[in-house]
């Protein structure tokens with residue numbers, strides 16, 4: 678029992694990190710994949726045989742164009758996102774707007790334009806963040822955008838329930854992908870920062886892309902058919918204690 682056999686799923690951010698791991702896991706579990714991201718070469722490296730779509734998900738005209746021909750979907754895993762650091766006072770308004778566009782406007786546009794393609798019984802999984810649940814210093818715009826993603830999942834769960842379409846969000850803690858590497862690249866002491874990131878949760882380690890992908894696979898499958906409107910922290914227990 679694979680849970681995803683024969684389902685046609687869209688994955689954004691599929692050219693790296695969590696999206697890439699998820700696309701490969703969903704494929705291994707029998708899904709038919711449509712992969713979206715801005716770099717076709719990266720998507721091809723993820724799964725050369727999947728349907729590949731070059732798409733900036735914050736560009737409404739591009740999302741609307743894609744929606745013209747997308748075809749029916751059994752689900753979406755919307756993993757694309759970006760982190761820029763800074764406090765409210767130190768973040769340039771252009772960076773604040775970029776964080777809203779990449780992290781919140783993208784999933785909003787995809788839900789808005791592709792919603793009509795979702796089949797009855799479909800499931801959509803958004804990727805928020807545990808720092809969209811609790812505040813930490815220095816990631817203000819990103820955190821605010823991810824908090825919006827969590828509410829978007831709840832609103833969509835309500836709006837789509839009459840069509841038996843579910844929507845949930847995963848709120849991961851730190852996972853060692855390119856996103857964390859980019860953050861560490863500006864650190865004066867990267868190993869110490871990495872150890873600090875790992876140390877904030879009771880399990881004392883970072884998560885893996887595969888662990889996020891496994892929860893997403895469960896939420897996209899019919900095994901979770903009574904789960905909707907939830908925001909699930911996936912963070913080694915950090916949400917329980919800090």
Ligand SMILES: NC(=O)c1ccc[n+]([C@@H]2O[C@H](COP(=O)([O-])OP(=O)(O)OC[C@H]3O[C@@H](n4cnc5c(N)ncnc54)[C@H](OP(=O)(O)O)[C@@H]3O)[C@@H](O)[C@H]2O)c1
Pocket residue numbers: 689690691692693694695696713714715716719732733734735755756757758759760779783804805806807848849850851852853854855856857
């Ligand atoms: N890693 C963590 O610690 C962590 C923790 C909590 C939440 N998250 C969230 O998990 C998700 C995946 O992140 P990751 O860690 O796997 O980082 P990643 O490797 O940097 O992946 C982010 C992906 O998003 C895509 N992307 C960014 N802007 C886009 C846009 N405007 N349009 C389309 N695609 C875009 C990028 O692809 P292209 O550049 O090719 O477009 C890239 O493949 C993100 O939403 C992130 O916020 C990550």
